Amino acid sequence: MKITLTGIYVDDQDKALKFYTQTLGFLKKTDVSNGPYRWLTVVSPEDPNGTELILELNSNPAAKTYQKALYDQNLPAEQFEVADVRAEYERLKALGVKFTKEPMDVMPGVTIAILDDTCGNLIQIQRTPRR
DSSP: OHHHOOEEEEEEEHHHHIIIIIIIIOOOEEEEETTEEEEEEEEETOOOOOOEEEEEOOSSSSHHHHHHHHHHOOSEEEEEEOOOOHHHHOOOOOTTEEEEEEEEEETTEEEEEEEEEESOOOOEEEOOOOO
């Protein structure tokens, strides 16, 4: 069994697509509409046939409540692996990305930072040793 799809609620799909592609560097994979519903996914440029991230509109009241609760508790909605957290922090900071947690070592070999995706979520970037 393997994970091929995961999702994150966003308050604006167009804004999310711009942030996740133009700022974070993901690639748009799928963008299909059916009436008011839009199936929008992005993938890592390092693995374009890998796991897709659905940028799902938080139009369901339960989704909005869940998303806000995570944000208000300063909990990341997703985690992304990067080669160098400090370098990625500097790159994103130069692009105007706001961070709620600057890079910090949380245990030997593990560095994290947390950013605001502008769409209602906190995202943790991390570097962990390969197992």
